[in-house]
Amino acid sequence: DFSAIFVDIGGGTTDIALVRNGGLEGTKMFALGGRAFTKRLAAELGVGFEEAEAFKIRYAEGKLGKDVAEKIEKIFVDDCGVWLSGVELSLAEFSENDLLPNKIFLCGGGSGLPGIKKALSSLQWVKSLPFAKEVEVSFLQPKDVVNIFDETKELRDPQDITPMGLANLVLETVGEEKVLAGILRRAVKMIQK
Template identity: 45%
Template sequence: MKLSMVLDKIRALRKKVDTQADDYIVALDIGTEYIKALIANVQGEDIEIVGVGRAHQELGDMHQGAIADIAGVVRNCEEALGAAEEEAGLQAKRAVIGIAGELVKGVTNTIRYRRPQPDRPLDETEMEFIIEKVQDRAATKAQKQIALETGNDDVEVKLVNSALVSIHIDGYKVSNPIGFQGKDVAVQIYTAFAPMVHIGALEKVADELDLTLMAVAAEPFAVSRSVLGTDANSSFTAILADVGGGTTDIAVVNDGGVEGTKMFGIGGRSFTKTIATELAISYTQAEKLKINLDGEKIKPSVKEQIDAAINRTLEVWLSGVELALSEFDSVDQLPPRILLCGGGASLAPLVDALKKDDWYKDLPFTKRPSVQRISPHDVIGIVDTTEKASDHTYITAMGLLRVGYDTIIGASDAQTMRDRINRILRV
């Protein structure tokens, strides 16, 4: 059956499904290799996955984590969404889409604000003013960095995510600054910016799919939200690495706060391309060999060539990890554990290299970091009734569901000060 006929059937199915789905949200993880679609029911603090779909991307559809062919990506999204909607028995309209790529800049900025009236209790209006100053400073920095990397001084950027990291008043850390007196207020806020051209492509995809775009999320930020859940006082600390097909996205989380995110353009496809070049075979053949690396049918001589090709790419990838983590220069000590997700993390030599090589020696670790893949069971507050989002490759999509939940809560009455400040930060 031709692809066009399959897609026509999917579109017809999407028109038939129940559209009364106000309590449901869609997470679209548009990866370089695969698109993953999750449909979830949100009831209070409970997020329940009721539909899962996945579709393969063609080589030209994405470039280093960003959309290169909108029409191709829309077709693949329709396929993934159709499968998820068929399983869920409904069509959800509200969607959260992930964004990745080297031009997505996520940093934690600190602004110190000297209050003109230190004896007056701090209120929410003053906090909004302080936060606006932090975001303006972060936007200027992100625009300059992206302009430098693209060679385009007129590049436009847009805020995609913000989250409170910490607040100090006269040197003392507080969880709720409202009502405090004091002269010096230091606010740490994580912000992620992306070029408008990338945001526009995602908005076009959502429009073509007839989805209401609730939020766009930097994917490493989404991964951090998956393991943090709703606990405003979380002490969760780890390095999170999402190894996708085109990029590796890294987030450093300290005591429940995102210190920053870094991305570099080496992922699973880099390993496949090296194998294809070294063995003079097609990309498709190289991908099959990579996936079946431990298979008994691979000749020892061929396996030796594959191992050599993978090791060459691994050296470059580990250098990328080291460089990305070295840029967290505001962190005295890096977290002593690394949690992996994404399709690229399925490559066993990659995990082994992180565990055994000495790449970490020149970084501020107190000891060799422990390394493991994130399991869906590690995701806080999300239940998968389908049992299909069953491994580390679905963690980013599950994190996007959490961002969707955050967006819904941000529009309602928040219960804690951190919630209220994060509500101000919503975009």
């Protein structure tokens, strides 16, 4: 049975979902996402939010020169540490009774920051938590979402996962409603006979 931890780093929050044995065991959320990194960058570089966001995106895409990228990495070190503490606290609440799955999947726009995966891949923070095995961190990609086919070929990044997952959920819900409606219709017909 499939077990994993899903970490969705959005603009304002980080959402963590724990799946054990194929079922959703629970979710946690804390208020630290990509905008906090953008605000830090704006303050440190003395630029506006929009310019800082553009720098952050280019940094995440590996499109900045080495010197600028190293400067931004240093700016984000403390924020990545604070973010990792939030993840650790959230997972500690999940692990009260059982081992944690060792697979961690990242998605959301903030997951593209190099310091995020680097922080999760460090071995120091995992020592305080009961993981089943050595932690493996990877990115969820659009190709990993079942039942949603991107005919536009525009969905390529981990930030596209959340809307695709929601679309998948809607499709499942609509399908369940049609099945339930059919069952109810047959039940009413049987009662009327």
